[in-house]
Structure formats: C-alpha cells, structure tokens
Amino acid sequence: MRFLRLGPRGAERPTVLDPIDDGRERYLSLDDVTRDIDGPFLASGGIDLVREAVAAGTLPELAPPPGGWRIGAPVARPGKVVCIGLNYRDHAEETGAAIPERPVVFMKDPGTVVGPYDEVLIPRGSRKTDWEVELAVVIGRRARYLASREEALACVAGYAVSNDVSEREFQLEFSGQWDLGKSCETFNPLGPWLVTPDEAGDPQELRLRLSVDGVGRQDGHTKNMIFDVAEIVRYLSQYLVLEPGDVINTGTPAGVALGLPGHPYLRPGRCVELEIDRLGRQRQTFQQA
Incomplete structure (x- = not known):
C-alpha cells in the first residue's frame, strides 16, 4: 500500500492510493479512519485497518482541487x-x-x-x-x-x-x-x-x-x-x-x-x-x- 498526505502545509489529509484495473489510481480519504498518518496511527494497527477498509470499499474517493494537490x-x-x-x-x-x-x-x-x-x-x-x-x-x-x-x-x-x-x-x-x-x-x-x-x-x-x-x-x-x-x-x-x-x-x-x-x-x-x-x-x- 502507498500512503500519502495531501493538502496545504499544516492541514494535510491522510490518504491512500488505490490502483484501478485500467492503470489509473484513486485517492481514497482516510478522514474516517485516522486524524493523520503518524505514530499513533501506525502503533494502533492503522495500516491493517486501512487495508480492510480498501477491500470493503468503504473509503470515499477524493476529487483533486483545481491545480492539483500539494503532497506533504x-x-x-x-x-x-x-x-x-x-x-x-x-x-x-x-x-x-x-x-x-x-x-x-x-x-x-x-x-x-x-x-x-x-x-x-x-x-x-x-x-x-x-x-x-x-x-x-x-x-x-x-x-x-x-x-x-x-x-x-x-x-x-x-x-x-x-x-x-x-x-x-x-x-x-x-x-x-x-x-x-x-x-x-x-x-x-x-x-x-x-x-x-x-x-x-x-x-x-x-x-x-x-x-x-x-x-x-x-x-x-x-x-x-x-x-x-x-x-x-x-x-x-x-x-x-x-x-x-x-x-x-x-x-x-x-x-x-x-x-x-x-x-x-x-x-x-x-x-x-x-x-x-x-x-x-x-x-x-x-x-x-
């Protein structure tokens, strides 16, 4: 899995990349799973929780803003x-x-x-x-x-x-x-x-x-x-x-x-x-x- 944080400095949103069959990728929001990708998230088994949520299809897709995302x-x-x-x-x-x-x-x-x-x-x-x-x-x-x-x-x-x-x-x-x-x-x-x-x-x-x-x-x-x-x-x-x-x-x-x-x-x-x-x-x- 590939995790990233998108948005203005200090206000980044936790995100995971989800590959699609045609070679494209979706940005899936982790706002409902974690406040951020940080030590507490990793320590609490957050990666496994996200893996399960991706498999269940419960994570909403993020639409990129005009001009694209800043990657933190x-x-x-x-x-x-x-x-x-x-x-x-x-x-x-x-x-x-x-x-x-x-x-x-x-x-x-x-x-x-x-x-x-x-x-x-x-x-x-x-x-x-x-x-x-x-x-x-x-x-x-x-x-x-x-x-x-x-x-x-x-x-x-x-x-x-x-x-x-x-x-x-x-x-x-x-x-x-x-x-x-x-x-x-x-x-x-x-x-x-x-x-x-x-x-x-x-x-x-x-x-x-x-x-x-x-x-x-x-x-x-x-x-x-x-x-x-x-x-x-x-x-x-x-x-x-x-x-x-x-x-x-x-x-x-x-x-x-x-x-x-x-x-x-x-x-x-x-x-x-x-x-x-x-x-x-x-x-x-x-x-x-």
Missing part, C-alpha cells in the same frame, strides 16, 4: 529522525573517510521534514549546501533491544524517498558537529509515499538516482549498503528506543557535491530531482533563505 511528507511529525552516515563504501571513499566498522549515527531535527516537492531553503551564510538521495525507513512499532534481524524488519512500517540535504561547511568545518549541517530549515524532503514492505519489496534491491538541473549526479543501489536495513534497525535499538513514526535515513551513495570535481554545491534556482525504485520521485527548487 507521508508521515506527520516524526518524533525523531535518525541518520546513518558513510553507509555506502563508494560515498565514504569519495569523501576521504575510512570505511566504518560500526554504523555512524547522528540525529537530524524532525522539523526539517517537508514535502517532496516543497521549496528547500539554502541557509544564510551557506556556501556548501549539498544533496543526498537516501532510503528512509519508517518505524511502525516500538523497537528496543531487538535480538534478531527478523525482529528488526517486523518493526518497519514502510519505506520512503528522502533527501538528506546537508551544509558541508556547517557540518565538517565549523565545529565538527554534524547536526549543525544537517538540521537547517527544510533540509529533509520526504515522500511522496510511505510504501508498505509488501509493496516495496526487498529493501536491499532498490536503485537510487539523483540529478541536478538535469545532470545525473547519483546512481546507486541499496545492495551496496555497508549496513543493511535489518542491521541498522537492530543496532539502533540497542542504544535508543525507536518509536512508531520515527524515521531513519540509511545513507547515500557516491555522487554528492562534496566528492565531485569542482564541488558543484547548490545555489538558488537549482532544481534537484531524485527517485528510488517503487518508492516514487521528488523534485525541489532551492532558494535562498
């Missing part, structure tokens, strides 16, 4: 955004970093999460704003001290496309505090969909791509992660409690501006497009804050 982030108000750094060997090599023996973990302000087509703001004083296409994992049940990979995957509600936007000077040069370069306003476009594991398939069989102004920059594959999704969730649960609605950004492949010749960092007006197999596409225009 598919998960409202994540409690935390946990990130894994240097999780692709080629990305670690392009940045001159050692291949990590354990996952590199940092946090990102949950307030950075915006819709997949929303404008992204280049911070004031920024000279090195960078892109990172990543597979995002959304937690569906409380995870603490997980003992196995199977338990870890059972805690996953679904997957989404994430752009872990970064300011490299803030991150690496000013203080060595990664969070400072990761938590700037609008720095985590997410979506368009939350795709459940049955539809997303094996999370280690997904191709990731990103372009800037039509020029391909990243083209990677989740099979090349150093630490795969199951191990990331299991590992994190040994050190912090993962709650329903939390988001994990799992790392980016090579091709970021930091590792490219000439370091072509983002400037106002640049357009970034990214996609992951079966999880959808994003497009953002970058503007000065």
Whole structure:
C-alpha cells in the first residue's frame, strides 16, 4: 500500500492510493479512519485497518482541487529522525573517510521534514549546501533491544524517498558537529509515499538516482549498503528506543557535491530531482533563505 498526505502545509489529509484495473489510481480519504498518518496511527494497527477498509470499499474517493494537490511528507511529525552516515563504501571513499566498522549515527531535527516537492531553503551564510538521495525507513512499532534481524524488519512500517540535504561547511568545518549541517530549515524532503514492505519489496534491491538541473549526479543501489536495513534497525535499538513514526535515513551513495570535481554545491534556482525504485520521485527548487 502507498500512503500519502495531501493538502496545504499544516492541514494535510491522510490518504491512500488505490490502483484501478485500467492503470489509473484513486485517492481514497482516510478522514474516517485516522486524524493523520503518524505514530499513533501506525502503533494502533492503522495500516491493517486501512487495508480492510480498501477491500470493503468503504473509503470515499477524493476529487483533486483545481491545480492539483500539494503532497506533504507521508508521515506527520516524526518524533525523531535518525541518520546513518558513510553507509555506502563508494560515498565514504569519495569523501576521504575510512570505511566504518560500526554504523555512524547522528540525529537530524524532525522539523526539517517537508514535502517532496516543497521549496528547500539554502541557509544564510551557506556556501556548501549539498544533496543526498537516501532510503528512509519508517518505524511502525516500538523497537528496543531487538535480538534478531527478523525482529528488526517486523518493526518497519514502510519505506520512503528522502533527501538528506546537508551544509558541508556547517557540518565538517565549523565545529565538527554534524547536526549543525544537517538540521537547517527544510533540509529533509520526504515522500511522496510511505510504501508498505509488501509493496516495496526487498529493501536491499532498490536503485537510487539523483540529478541536478538535469545532470545525473547519483546512481546507486541499496545492495551496496555497508549496513543493511535489518542491521541498522537492530543496532539502533540497542542504544535508543525507536518509536512508531520515527524515521531513519540509511545513507547515500557516491555522487554528492562534496566528492565531485569542482564541488558543484547548490545555489538558488537549482532544481534537484531524485527517485528510488517503487518508492516514487521528488523534485525541489532551492532558494535562498
């Protein structure tokens, strides 16, 4: 299943996509099922309730407004955004970093999460704003001290496309505090969909791509992660409690501006497009804050 949130910022409506036999899709309202697609919805078995309602044909169809829908982030108000750094060997090599023996973990302000087509703001004083296409994992049940990979995957509600936007000077040069370069306003476009594991398939069989102004920059594959999704969730649960609605950004492949010749960092007006197999596409225009 593919969940999304439609409407103006702060007033998004929970929705599910329902495929029709002729290849079209319907937007079905979840207003009668849940207030939002968030931690409480996921924790209470909301996905199964929606699956039953779709099968029963009880969900009303939404008619798109003139000009179409704005698509918000598919998960409202994540409690935390946990990130894994240097999780692709080629990305670690392009940045001159050692291949990590354990996952590199940092946090990102949950307030950075915006819709997949929303404008992204280049911070004031920024000279090195960078892109990172990543597979995002959304937690569906409380995870603490997980003992196995199977338990870890059972805690996953679904997957989404994430752009872990970064300011490299803030991150690496000013203080060595990664969070400072990761938590700037609008720095985590997410979506368009939350795709459940049955539809997303094996999370280690997904191709990731990103372009800037039509020029391909990243083209990677989740099979090349150093630490795969199951191990990331299991590992994190040994050190912090993962709650329903939390988001994990799992790392980016090579091709970021930091590792490219000439370091072509983002400037106002640049357009970034990214996609992951079966999880959808994003497009953002970058503007000065």
